[in-house]
Amino acid sequence: MNLALWIAAGLLAVVALTGGFSKTFVPKEKLAAAPGGDWTAAAGTGFVKTLGVLELLAAAGLVLPAVTGVAPVLVPVTATCWVLLMIGAMLTHLRHGDARFVLLNLAYLAVAAFIAWGRFGPESF
Template sequence: MNVALWCAQILLAVVFTTSGIMKSTLPKDDLVARGQTGVQFFPTPAIRLIAASELLGVLGLILPWLTGIAPILTPIAAVGLAIVMLGAMTTHILLREPKNIAITVTIFLVCVFVAAGRFAG
């Protein structure tokens, strides 16, 4: 189970690092063109805040469990990222984007898996 959780944590770290870097550096129009269509409803400062949340969440997913320092922060980070994905799901539902809804639901479920697995053990 530990190996599956680490694989999920690394997968989430890659996904949210990529998304966070894109949201923190690209203009809104470029993000929409690259498939992050949900950002069109938000002003640039809000997009940058979401990016910061994603990047901090990545640190929380990996470092506490890896170092053994405050490991409770890892499942808490997974819950935080799951909440970010709930917002993304809502946005994609409003935009009627089935593909993006499926992707965000999948990422949400991986976040829940990590949170439940790390809270349990």
């Protein structure tokens, strides 16, 4: 179980790092042209960049506290925050008619919920 939680946290951290990097450093116009990125055309640049920074912080929060042993309770807290972020992402993609991205966000939500459950419960640090 511990190994599965580490793998899940690592994979979700890669997802968060990738999404965070693109939202933070890729121009909004280029994001809007990418598949699933049409919602960024209607969003403010500051909002998109803020989401990107939050995703970068989530990538760090899913792994670093456990690796360093400093405040490891932040791992399930971060996973819980990721669940909330994915609910917002699913609602956004639903409004834009991107059903496949809703399903992808649902998968990320499920992984984050697994991490939160596991690290708050049976395999806490």
